Amino acid sequence: MATLILVRHGQSTWNAANRFSGWVDVPLNHVGRQEAMQAAKKISSYRIDVCFTSLLVRAIETTAICLTEGTGACLDKSPVFKHDSDDPDWHGWDKYEGYIEQEIPIFMNPALDERHYGDLQGFNKADMAEKVGKNIVHQWRRSFDTRPPGGESLKDTAARTIPFFQNRILVHLKNGDNVLVSAHGNSLRSILMHLDNLSPKEVPHLELATGIPIVYEIDAEANITNKVILD
Numbered sequence: 001m002a003t004l005i006l007v008r009h010g011q012s013t014w015n016a017a018n019r020f021s022g023w024v025d026v027p028l029n030h031v032g033r034q035e036a037m038q039a040a041k042k043i044s045s046y047r048i049d050v051c052f053t054s055l056l057v058r059a060i061e062t063t064a065i066c067l068t069e070g071t072g073a074c075l076d077k078s079p080v081f082k083h084d085s086d087d088p089d090w091h092g093w094d095k096y097e098g099y100i101e102q103e104i105p106i107f108m109n110p111a112l113d114e115r116h117y118g119d120l121q122g123f124n125k126a127d128m129a130e131k132v133g134k135n136i137v138h139q140w141r142r143s144f145d146t147r148p149p150g151g152e153s154l155k156d157t158a159a160r161t162i163p164f165f166q167n168r169i170l171v172h173l174k175n176g177d178n179v180l181v182s183a184h185g186n187s188l189r190s191i192l193m194h195l196d197n198l199s200p201k202e203v204p205h206l207e208l209a210t211g212i213p214i215v216y217e218i219d220a221e222a223n224i225t226n227k228v229i230l231d
């Protein structure tokens with residue numbers, strides 16, 4: 001039995017300003033750091049063995065806060081940040097060769113980055129809805145296969161997150177390791193769509209709040225036996 005915890009990063013400066021972020025590396029704001037601290041408390045009873053995050057600082061910082069601001073199971077271990085590849089045979093310049101008994105490796109991989117929002121990045125979402133219409137903006141933000149101009153659809157995002165989940169994360173879960181994944185609204189929506197078997201018609205209704213952990217219990221055959229949202 002293993003536990004998978006998914007958490008969307010805390011509120012960023014551009015979440016607060018209602019601007020499309022995508023791959024722009026905006027940081028957490030004060031509210032986001034508080035949300036991450038609350039998430040840390042909510043998951044503090046779980047032993048975390050390994051973490052995965054994106055290359056974006058809002059998710060990296062959320063991971064760090066989740067591991068260091070809790071009260072319990074992780075405090076005797078050092079978090080160790082490592083660049084990562086989704087190739088299981090990768091022998092890069094930064095391969096993790098640490099001591100898992102005393103450390104919690106945090107693998108940072110671009111496969112978990114937010115969906116690229118293309119030409120929309122930086123624009124205010126409400127202004128864009130006024131300009132092109134609410135329905136179009138909703139399609140860009142929530143449909144499965146519509147690409148925002150110059151950017152990725154959720155389907156495109158899933159094409160990198162799901163192989164990464166299967167190749168890099170699932171092996172740990174099958175091994176009985178508890179895994180924390182801190183990532184983004186849409187990179188996590190694509191993973192939840194896969195885990196919860198949501199159809200392209202259902203996924204537009206899936207919304208993820210910032211800083212709220214979603215906990216899956218997973219058996220040795222990788223079947224989900226329980227899911228709880230710690231809101």
Ligand SMILES: O=C(O)[C@H](O)COP(=O)(O)O
Nearest residue numbers: 019020021022114141185
């Ligand atoms: O990239 C962004 O702007 C946010 O992380 C997610 O935005 P969305 O809710 O508009 O998809």
